[in-house]
Amino acid sequence: IAGITQAPTSQILAAGRRMTLRCTQDMRHNAMYWYRQDLGLGLRLIHYSNTAGTTGKGEVPDGYSVSRANTDDFPLTLASAVPSQTSVYFCASSAYSGTGSNEQFFGPGTRLTVL
Amino acid sequence: EDKVVQSPLSLVVHEGDTVTLNCSYEVTNFRSLLWYKQEKKAPTFLFMLTSSGIEKKSGRLSSILDKKELFSILNITATQTGDSAVYLCAVDSRGSTLGRLYFGRGTQLTVWP
Numbered sequence: 162i163a164g165i166t167q168a169p170t171s172q173i174l175a176a177g178r179r180m181t182l183r184c185t186q187d188m189r190h191n192a193m194y195w196y197r198q199d200l201g202l203g204l205r206l207i208h209y210s211n212t213a214g215t216t217g218k219g220e221v222p223d224g225y226s227v228s229r230a231n232t233d234d235f236p237l238t239l240a241s242a243v244p245s246q247t248s249v250y251f252c253a254s255s256a257y258s259g260t261g262s263n264e265q266f267f268g269p270g271t272r273l274t275v276l
Numbered sequence: 277e278d279k280v281v282q283s284p285l286s287l288v289v290h291e292g293d294t295v296t297l298n299c300s301y302e303v304t305n306f307r308s309l310l311w312y313k314q315e316k317k318a319p320t321f322l323f324m325l326t327s328s329g330i331e332k333k334s335g336r337l338s339s340i341l342d343k344k345e346l347f348s349i350l351n352i353t354a355t356q357t358g359d360s361a362v363y364l365c366a367v368d369s370r371g372s373t374l375g376r377l378y379f380g381r382g383t384q385l386t387v388w389p
Contacts, residue, residue, distance in 0.1 A: 194377075196379075201381060202381060203364070203379045203380055203381040203382055204319075204364065204366075204379040205379075206376065206377075209376070219376070251318065251319075262308070262324065263307065263308070263368045263377065264310065264321055264324055265310075265321075265366075265377060266321070267318035267319050267320075268318060269317045269318050270317055270318055
């Protein structure tokens with residue numbers, strides 16, 4: 162593994178179903194983020210984690226949950242998917258730890274369609 | 277309301293043209309401004325700017341920050357078809373969400389041969 166990987170690459174999901182998007186990084190970065198990208202709206206922060214064991218809500222957290230059991234993994238769960246959650250989801254990480262640069266590195270994305 | 281505003285939202289040029297992309301921002305506890313290029317998939321990092329008036333350059337791309345007027349520009353000279361992408365501006369703010377990046381909506385650049 163090099164950088165950030167996300168799985169699945171794409172998924173079609175029935176409304177009401179539960180879905181977990183996986184994200185793994187091998188850069189030993191402290192901070193990790195989940196964004197959704199919708200046409201015309203740019204990247205919006207869903208949840209973030211500054212270090213293993215801690216998480217926080219971003220701009221659009223409703224309907225999503227995250228966990229950060231270790232440094233490398235940061236899964237995003239949709240408990241009961243709705244069509245408005247159709248989007249492209251990007252995971253990102255940075256070495257940021259309260260000081261220094263917050264340059265974020267992005268995974269390849271997951272295209273999710275909820276029908 | 278938008279904290280990071282990019283303009284134009286889209287731009288179509290011919291190869292060889294020079295383009296200027298704009299990013300204005302309004303955030304608390306400004307730390308830095310970042311530019312990303314997004315082609316088919318993940319955004320890739322271009323520049324990080326922290327100080328006013330210091331130009332960052334990489335080949336045909338350059339960028340500068342004005343912290344007094346709260347904006348940045350990204351210049352691309354002698355454009356090529358490979359420059360076609362969405363260019364994203366993001367601001368690093370150390371506000372209520374620690375280390376949060378605020379993204380603009382992006383500028384879609386299309387370069388025709």
